[in-house]
Amino acid sequence: MKIEQITLKNFLSHESSQVSFKGNINAIVGVNGAGKSSIIDGIVFSLFREPSRGNMNNLIRKGKKTSTVEIVLSDNSKGKIYTIRRNIPASTEDSILENSKPLAYRSSEVSQKVQEILHLDKDILLSTVIVRQGDIESIFKDLADVMKKVMKLENLEKLTDSNGPIFSVKKELEMKLENLQKDKEMYESKIAQKKDLEKEIDNLNNNLKSLEAQKEEKTLQLNQLQKNKEEEDKKRERYIELKAKLENANTQLNKIKEDVKDLEEKMKIEQELDTELKQLQEEKENLQRLNDIINQLKLISQSIKDNNNQLQKLSREIDEYKENLHTKKELEDKAKKYEENKQILEQLKRKYLEYNKIKSVYDSDREKENNLENELQRFLIFIDINKLQNDLDKISERIQNLNTEKGQKEESVNQLLKIIKNLNDVHGNICPVCGRELDEEHKKKIREESETKIKDIKIEIQKIEKELRDLNEEKRNIETKIKKALELKAKKESKEKELNDLKEKIIEEEKTLNQLKDSHDKYESIEKELEELEQYYKKYLQLQRYTQNELEEKEKNKQEILQRLDELNSKYSQLRSQLTIPDEEISRISFKISQIEKEYNNKQGILIRIKAEIERKKKELDDIKEIDNEIQTINAEILRLDFDEAKYNELINSINTLNQEVNSMSQEISRILGKLEADKKSLEQINSELEKLKTSIDKIPQIEKGLSKLEKLRNDLSGSGLQNFIISNVKPKIENNLNDILSMFNLSFSRVSVDFEIGGKSKKGKTKITAFNTAGYDLDIEMLSGGERISIALALRLAIARALLDEIGFMILDEPTIHLDEERRRELLNIIRSAMSIVPQIIIVTHDDEVKEISDYIINVYKKGDSSAVKEGVSDDQ
Ligand SMILES: Nc1ncnc2c1ncn2[C@@H]1O[C@H](COP(=O)(O)OP(=O)(O)OP(=O)(O)O)[C@@H](O)[C@H]1O
Known part of the structure; x- marks a missing residue:
């Protein structure tokens, strides 16, 4: 597997850099702080999502919020290209593509695929072919620990650890056993409980039988008494009813007798009131007559007044009418003359206007004539x-x-x-x-x-x-x-x-x-x-509106009013003579009438009430007879009933006593039945619990056996025995590889042997590396020259990698020559050159000019502003 290219976006000092590794030995060069190591950090991060500088967020370029690193790997033997992309923060998904085809997205899955498909084990790579600044020789002292790590032996330790899975399974089983022992104790106590309960149930059943027999006897007695009581209840009900009726009739009778006592007196008052009312009626009628006359007189007097007013008004109108008619006659001639002249004027109007018109023209012409004559004079x-x-x-x-x-x-x-x-x-x-x-x-x-x-x-x-x-x-x-x-x-x-x-x-x-x-x-x-x-x-x-006819009409009206006035005056005198009372009395008549009416109405109201009362009382006299009869009938029925209240109460007491006895028996029976029911349920419960407990305690021997087996396993796995056994199987392979590789480095050793002992949890592992020279002497690693040590260190790293990986695709060395003197540096370069036959691709971060010389591809890293930039294929001095 070769690294083809890496792209860094906002990663450490790189804002946007792309680096291709086109050579076999690729030198990354540049001044201090230019951003060289950042590229190596990028490679490690892209492969394993491993933060090299503290936490993950430190990898994001300052001032930015996200960062992306993408690495392209090639597997020429299979013709495959893998592109791995990692993002910070992890909220944006990572990805791995195989020839552009996605293989996984979630960051943990991507790391899993890197491990599975590319066979790039993080621990192996970081301990062998990725060598950080000045770390080459650290393999000598760390070999045992490195082996432990790359062989994943730590996992074995974890297995037997006090927090480990074996321990926790054992703990679990012990707890289970403890619980089962408790179940066993419980089982035995439940058996004892069961026996007690069965005894109690027998006793309860015997009590129940005797109580039920007693209750039956008492119930029969009670039923007989209840029957008697039912009959007595009916009698009593009727007795109470009759007694209430009797009391009611007596009360009613007394009330009526009291009420009719004053009947005669009331009848006397009735007669007196009748006489008084008649007198008042007569008096009222007389006064009414007088009042009618007075009202008529008032009407006539008002009419006389109205007619007089009318007469006065009419007389004034007639006088005014006469005067106007006279003036009208005097003006008649002048009016006639006026109208005639108006007509003539109308006839003359046209000629008059024509004359005026011509006259004004004539006057102006005369003036003009005058002016012209004056002018001619000049x-x-x-x-x-x-x-x-x-x-x-x-x-x-x-x-x-x-x-x-x-x-x-x-x-x-x-x-x-x-x-x-x-x-x-x-x-x-x-x-x-x-x-x-x-x-x-x-x-x-x-x-x-x-x-x-x-x-x-x-x-x-x-x-x-x-x-x-x-x-x-x-x-x-x-x-x-x-x-x-x-x-x-x-x-x-x-x-x-x-x-x-x-x-x-x-x-x-x-x-x-x-x-x-x-x-x-x-x-x-x-x-x-x-x-x-x-x-x-x-x-x-x-x-003009005043006419003779109208005047005459008015005169006629006046006559009629005069005549009406005569009639009214004579009627007034006639009626007044009928009124025999003095004038001062007249005004009091209507008041008197109203007084009498009031008194009349008052007395009439009293009379009506008394009459109604008398009527009612007369009827009550009939009722008295009826009620007397009713009382006699009721008394006879009471006698017939023959009901005794004392005897009745005695009966009730007997019933109550019996009832109480039966009830308390019933309660006791219910209590026993309830208890029986509960006991039976408890028995059932205990039986089922016993069944369950039995199954549990049956497991005890099995668990005890398991526990002892686990204890043995833990004992077998703990300690370094197994680990050393595993290592001893790999060791010869590593040793062979090491000697193979060293043979290519042109050293004067016939063989190099490696011995190491894996340490425990608190114990550091031991390493012993011995070189045998051609003369057959063995030399401890400490005794070798610097160059020999570096050669063996590099060879050892490659040997381990080769033993554990399918193939070694690349090696990364960050500043390998740092702290080395001239000679050792030179020797290292020779070794690197020789290593080319073992590792096809080497990436070296360096300041060293000689390294540049042996490199076939130079990647120049420099600062552009505050960001790192990359120029490929040229050295920094070009
Ligand atoms: N998160 C970050 N954002 C921006 N710059 C950073 C960040 N972390 C570190 N740096 C800076 O990046 C620069 C490059 O660091 P790097 O270790 O890659 O340099 P180098 O070229 O390997 O230097 P040297 O040769 O001294 O080892 C340094 O100046 C460092 O201060």
Whole structure:
């Protein structure tokens, strides 16, 4: 089995590293603390879930919560690849895959599979081919313990330990035996109990029989007495019933006799009350009559009052009516006039409005006419346009002449300027004008003359220009005047036309106004008249509802009321004369009536009650006879019954005594029966217990035998005898392997022997390793050189591994050269090289350059920030 690759996620100092072991000798190199050993920790953890640094959580990279390690192993002989993945914490499942096929998931199952399928035993590997820092030689002193561990001999010790399984089985059996002994004691005591119980049951049965016979005799006596009592009970019941009836009848009789004692007296009161009530009735009727008259008088008096009020109101209305009717008549003419005028006004209205309309137009036209005439007055200033035109023509002519003159003068100047210029351009002395000879003097003269002339002409031109400016100014003035004069003329003509048209229109308007004037004036005078009449007309309209017919109707009503009043007054006097009492009495009549009524009702109530009482008492007189008869009948029956209370009580006492006797017998019988029942149950219980106890105690000899066998087994297994026997079987194999391996290491020994004795629980084991040199001398391990010791130590580790494992796939050495001197280091390297023929894959963690030299694959581990990183295939100095 070879280690192909390991992947570390948040494991110790590695955040995320993947390491492949591609060589035969793989060197893991790097500075102190780079994370090299962490890789070895990763390998051990991934295989066995074994925490190398304290507890499991220490393996998680600080600051992280989870960690994962995955290792890939290959078994080339079988062509299989195994991938084992471990997680911390264990809440995430581990896994093992065989060629990508899952084999197990739970961490304990994964460890089990590693052991079973890969044949990688944790104890063997950790004690042999996985060698931690500086541990190579520790095998010499620990060999006995290592063997004990790898051979699992500790388990044998555990078997015979005082906490071990044999001990606990023995303990269990001893306890069982102890319990069974107790059962035996119990069995014997139960047998004694059983005998006592059987005796008691016999006694109880005898008592029961005699008691039952006595009880039967007493019960017969009791039955006879009970029969007698039943007859007496019936008599007694009737006797009590009759006695109660008798007492009841006597009580009733006495009560009635007491009640009828005052019958005569009551009848007398009845008569007196009858007479009194009649008198009261008469008195009441008289007063009632008077009261009726008084009520009638009151009604008539009220009616007279109402009629008088009505009369007064009506008289006032009639007076007001008469006055209004009179005023209405006076206003009638004016109202009529008003309505007529209103009609005429309506007829004239159209012409009136037309007149007003035309009149307002006429007035405005007259005003316009006036304004126009005033305006025309202002146009009277006369302007002579012809004269202005003449002046203008003259000025125009003069301007034209002056312009011609100016042009001529300007031409003269130009000519003179040309001469001057020509003089300047002359080359030679020939006059350009005349062609004659020309000297400088002559040139000068001509120039001066010409210039003087130009000056003069320019002054003249300036004069002409001034005159021209003045003339032009004057010309513009005259032209403006002419223009204005022409505009005024046209305006005046238009206004004159307008005035003429207006005058014609005014004449027409005056004509129409004259035609409408009469109607207009009439309208205005009627309108004024209507204004004056309007108040009368309004008043007339208010009074229109007053008519003569209605007045007459009211007068008629008044007469009727007067007549009614006469009738009422005479009726009042007539009724008053019937009332014979004085006025002051009248008001007390109704009070008196109510007093009498009250007294009457009161007495009548008393009378009714007395009458009912008399009636009831008369009936009671009949009842007395009936009750007397009943009493006689009851007394006769009591005599016939012949019941004696004393005798009856005697009978009851006898029955009670007998009853008590029978009951106490029954109770005793029940008690004996209960006891018998309980005893029988106890007997049954004891029998079944005895049966069970018998089966238990039958087991005692068997258990005693088992216990003695166990004791023997424990004695046989304890001590080092068996362990040493087992070891002695493996020892030759290891020794052979060791000598085989050592032969490859090129040492000068003919043989090396190994002896060890397994220690006990508190005793350390002993190891003795002896080397025999070629001369035949034996040398103790302590006497050998460092290199020889390391060679034997490594060979011994490999020898043990080979003896116990199917094959050795790899060896891991963490800093094997540490603490070694130069020579021993070199020797170790030779041995490692030689070991290649025994172990196909070696992984060495090292600082040693020479180790790097013998390695065919370098894994460089370094710190990147606070995390470890890995670079493969190169050394750290590359
Ligand atoms: N749980 C952890 N999380 C992060 N870093 C850790 C953790 N445990 C230990 N370390 C650190 O990891 C680093 C690497 O340790 P490791 O033993 O692998 O180094 P090394 O390369 O073998 O060093 P040396 O050559 O000195 O033995 C150390 O600096 C150590 O302090």
